[in-house]
Amino acid sequence: MTAANASKLADIALINPKLVKRPANDELISFVPMSAVDAGTGTTESGEDRPFGEVSKGYTFFDDKDILVAKITPCFENGKIAQAGLHHRTGVGSTEFHVIRPDSSQLEARYLLHFLRKPAIRLAGERRMTGSAGQRRVPEAFLAGLSIPTPPLDEQRRIAEVLDRADELRAKRREALAHLGDLTQSIFLNMFATSSADAWPVTTVAEVARDSKSAIRTGPFGSQLLHSEFVEAGVAVLGIDNVVTNDFRWGERRFITEQKYSQLARYTVQPGDVLITIMGTCGRCAVVPPDIPRAINTKHLCCISLDFNRCLPEFLHAYFLTHPIARRYLTQTAKGAIMAGLNMEIIKALPVLLPPISLQREFLGRLSAVKKVKESHQTSLAELDALFASLQDRAFRGLL
Known part of the structure; x- marks a missing residue:
């Protein structure tokens, strides 16, 4: 495919087109928020039925089969680029969508979708973002100027x-x-959330932790650990990104020097510790793997070292995320807003229905x-x- 086969996207598609025919106020349209875009499949949910009059102001308009490109960070970097699949002819959604409507005589929509989802295109768009931190956006001009190979429509x-x-x-x-994730939940509930569980004792997280003052702890606060003290190699520092998927994963690597570690050694995490996020994205949980190198946790995590003779970390992990008692306690304690209400004392007092x-x-x-x-x-x-x-x-x- 040569350069002669390429076209600028703006020449073969409308970018952020105007609403051609305004629906009547009582006409049902498909409302599609950013959360309805599936970055994995490049599709959208069909949308929630809404009367047009309720959403005629303050939103982006598009048609069924248009291509939607999230323009704001981190949605663009996360791959929220999809083809709208609506129940109705007209869709309404986030103002953070760019809308692309291909000229069907020159450009196949699915072909365009796959082109825009290429890692190289997404990286180029990320580099062209404008605006301040947290509000950076892909400009319309970036999309308009893209050169896309345009073989015949059949091809x-x-x-x-x-x-x-x-x-x-x-x-x-x-x-x-x-x-498989659902299967794990089902196994847990079938074993531990049944009528036979009524005979088991109810204890707390604090009571199944090891018998030491530092068995339940958060990481260093304030001037104890500054961002400027992170180095390229040394003792690892664990944060929210290691726990956010509810499984332990290495995210951004952060390290401190041996000298700094000697001051913070009481925050060392051990294999089998249970980590719970208490700041930022709260309420996520992971078990520290057996091959963990020397590491400490940040103040964003609560670290629990368990008495393995009473409570296994994998059980507590599943209990925290799944058991109705745990979920009800967290919801009630945080007044219905787990994301804003977790702290170490809440976690210590969490009731645990403890099986053998x-x-x-x-x-x-x-x-x-x-x-x-x-x-x-x-x-x-x-x-x-x-x-x-x-x-x-x-x-x-x-x-x-």
Whole structure:
């Protein structure tokens, strides 16, 4: 595919088109918020039915099958670029959408969608963002000036179909992983949220922690640890990004020097500790893995070291996220707003319906079996992601 086959997007598509025909105020339209855009599949929910008169001001208008591009950070970087699939002809949504309407005589919408979702295009858009921190946006001019390969429409449709099929495989793998997550919840509830559980003692998180003053702790506050003290290598510092998915993951790497660690060693995390976010994105939970290097946690996390003879970390992790008693307590204690209401004292007092340790170990065995299947699916998904990226790259270089 040569440069002669390329067109500027503004020449073959309308960008942020005006509303051509204004619906009547009582006509139902599809309301599509940013949260209805699926970054994984490049699709939207069909939208909530709303009378046009309720949403005729202060929103972005688009038609069914238009391409929606989130313009604000972090939605753009997270890949919220999708084709609208609506119940009605007209859609209304966030003002943070750019809307692209391809000229159907020159540009296939699905072909355009796959082009815009290319990592290279998303990276270029991120670099062109304007505005202040937290309010940076992709300018319309970036989209208008994009040079897109434009082979004949039949070829565009063929390429889009190949990429759609490859994307469907990835979607099915992600769906399988989601079902495995649901399976873990079901196993937990079937074992620990039944009528037989009424005979078990009710204790608290504080009472199942190790018998030491620092068994439940947050990280260093204020001048104890400044951002300027982070270095390129040394002792790891764990934060919200390591816990936010409810599984332990390495995110941004932060380190402190050995000298600084000697001052903060009381905040050291250990394998099997349970971490709960108490600032920012509150209420997320993860278990520290056995291969953790030396590390401390920040003030954004509550770290719990358990008495393993009474309570296994994997049980408490699932209990905190799933058990009705835990969820009800957190909701009531935080006055219906868990995101704004967590602190160490709330966590210490959280009631725990404590099953026998033998039953907890049985749960751990079942959890391990599910984890092995999950790891297999994750490996497969990574391979499919790599294959899709290769197909995507080849498609727009005329090599597919």
